Amino acid sequence: TVYRDGISYTHDQTIRYMNNGLTPDEMIPLIHENMPLRLKHHPYLQEFYGTVDWSVRGIFHSYLGWFSGDAADLFPLTKTDSGNRLFELLKGDTDYLLGVIRQHVSGSDGDENGINSVDRNSCQWGLKLATELLHSSKLNEDERKIAKDLRITALQCMASFMTSANGRNYYLTSALEDITNSKITLYDSLKEFGVNSVPLDQVIAMLRVRLRVEAVPEAYKNFSVCHDLHHVWYYLDIREGVIEAFKGYDASYTETDDTIKRLNREAYIDREISRHDCHDNAVIVTLCEEQVFRDAVAQTKTTPAMLFAAGKFKIIKGKITEMLKFKEMFEKQ
Numbered sequence: 001t002v003y004r005d006g007i008s009y010t011h012d013q014t015i016r017y018m019n020n021g022l023t024p025d026e027m028i029p030l031i032h033e034n035m036p037l038r039l040k041h042h043p044y045l046q047e048f049y050g051t052v053d054w055s056v057r058g059i060f061h062s063y064l065g066w067f068s069g070d071a072a073d074l075f076p077l078t079k080t081d082s083g084n085r086l087f088e089l090l091k092g093d094t095d096y097l098l099g100v101i102r103q104h105v106s107g108s109d110g111d112e113n114g115i116n117s118v119d120r121n122s123c124q125w126g127l128k129l130a131t132e133l134l135h136s137s138k139l140n141e142d143e144r145k146i147a148k149d150l151r152i153t154a155l156q157c158m159a160s161f162m163t164s165a166n167g168r169n170y171y172l173t174s175a176l177e178d179i180t181n182s183k184i185t186l187y188d189s190l191k192e193f194g195v196n197s198v199p200l201d202q203v204i205a206m207l208r209v210r211l212r213v214e215a216v217p218e219a220y221k222n223f224s225v226c227h228d229l230h231h232v233w234y235y236l237d238i239r240e241g242v243i244e245a246f247k248g249y250d251a252s253y254t255e256t257d258d259t260i261k262r263l264n265r266e267a268y269i270d271r272e273i274s275r276h277d278c279h280d281n282a283v284i285v286t287l288c289e290e291q292v293f294r295d296a297v298a299q300t301k302t303t304p305a306m307l308f309a310a311g312k313f314k315i316i317k318g319k320i321t322e323m324l325k326f327k328e329m330f331e332k333q
Contacts, residue, residue: 002038002039002042002044002045003044003045005039006039006042006045009035009036009039010031010052010055010056010059011055011059013027013030013031013034014027014031014055014056014059014060015059015063017030017031018060018063018064021069022069023068023069023070024056024057024060024068025068027056027060028052028053028056028057031052031056032052035052046163047163047164048163048164048165049164049165049166050164050166051164051167079131079132079135080135080136080137082132082135083132083133083134083135083136083137084136084137084138086129086132086133086136087133087136087138087139092138094133094139094143094147097129097133098133098143098146098147098150100126100129101126101129101130101133101147101150101154102126102150103126104118104122104123104125104126104129104154105118105122105123105126105127105130105150105153105154105157106118106153106157107122118157119161120158120161123154123157123158123161124154124158126150126153126154126157127151127154127155127157127158130147130148130150130151130154131151133147134147134148134151148178151178152175152178152179155171155172155174155175155178156171156172156175158171159171159172159175189300191298191300192298192300192301195294195297195298196291196294196298198263199255199260199263199264199267200229200232200234200290200293200294201247201263201264201267201269202263202264202266202267203293203294203297204227204234204236204245204247204267204269205245205267205268205269206297207236207243207245207297207330208243208245210330210331211238211241211243211329211330211331212329212330212331213241215328215329216238216241216329217325217329220238220325220326220329221238221239221240221241222238222239222240223238223283223326224236224237224238224281224282224283224284225238225282225283225284225285225286225326226278226279226281226282226284226285226286226317227286227288227293228275228278228279228285228286228287228288228316229288229289229290229293230287230289230290231249231250231252231253231290232247232248232249232250232253232290233247233248233249233273233275233278234246234247234248234269234278235247235248235273235277235278235281235282244271245269245271246269246271246272246273246278247269247271247272247273248272248273248274248275248278250275279316279317282317282318283317283318283322284315284317284318284319284322284323284326285315285316285317285318286313286314286315286316286323287314287315287316288307288312288313288314289312292307292312292313293313295307296313299332304323304324304327305320305324308320308323
């Protein structure tokens with residue numbers, strides 16, 4: 001009952017404040033302030049996983065979308081523009097701003113007893129300022145290094161206030177990425193599992209949202225590929241940065257269960273094409289088994305070029321060089 005009541009209180013009060021025209025930033029303090037003590041202090045409702053703040057924002061965006069309701073949020077500045085304007089506002093006095101950030105994230109001034117007076121809001125302000133400054137294109141190398149070190153300190157500072165395991169992990173992971181100048185992404189084993197676990201229609205749908213439009217050569221802006229997997233085939237029509245997928249299949253093709261049918265519907269590959277038209281209309285036609293195609297998309301243990309060299313991934317129309325150029329048009333993650 002208490003778990004149900006906690007969810008109901010957060011949801012219903014969020015809707016109430018939405019109907020009164022409040023933004024998430026305005027309603028979150030009120031929802032915290034007015035929460036019944038029975039819910040606020042119950043051991044089963046402590047913020048060890050999610051938080052009330054995140055839940056309120058999720059509910060708001062679920063009902064009303066991204067716009068907060070504040071006109072100032074309709075067309076926000078890019079982060080680079082915002083950082084540059086912050087730089088200009090301070091007339092280029094980065095030493096002053098770096099000092100302010102340092103004070104907020106490390107409590108360098110402290111109180112008369114030398115006790116660090118940093119709280120979560122202080123860390124957040126320092127993190128905000130450091131992040132904005134790092135987005136500026138006007139910092140020199142030394143200033144950027146100091147700002148980055150302060151951002152790392154701010155991230156670690158925010159982590160120290162988290163009871164949420166998710167929040168703490170995200171702050172510390174972000175700090176680690178800054179320290180190592182790397183981006184922590186999906187492990188190859190997870191990518192391989194994902195590609196092998198979903199229906200083929202979903203694998204094809206992944207290609208639509210992995211197309212790097214800016215990387216499409218001029219000769220490939222209107223291009224088509226037919227992937228023939230024997231019992232089923234897919235025609236990808238690329239038109240000026242947009243992919244439309246067609247599908248065809250022979251009499252042996254079946255959708256095994258209701259889950260597969262639902263996932264295939266959600267891939268939105270609604271247009272059909274015959275095998276003849278798939279081969280005839282495409283610039284490149286590939287022929288392989290289903291698992292080989294999945295391996296070529298995942299690119300974890302092998303690549304399309306290696307599969308081609310092994311005779312498993314055949315190109316029966318077009319050239320391997322064209323296929324490799326086509327491959328480079330897509331995100332690798």
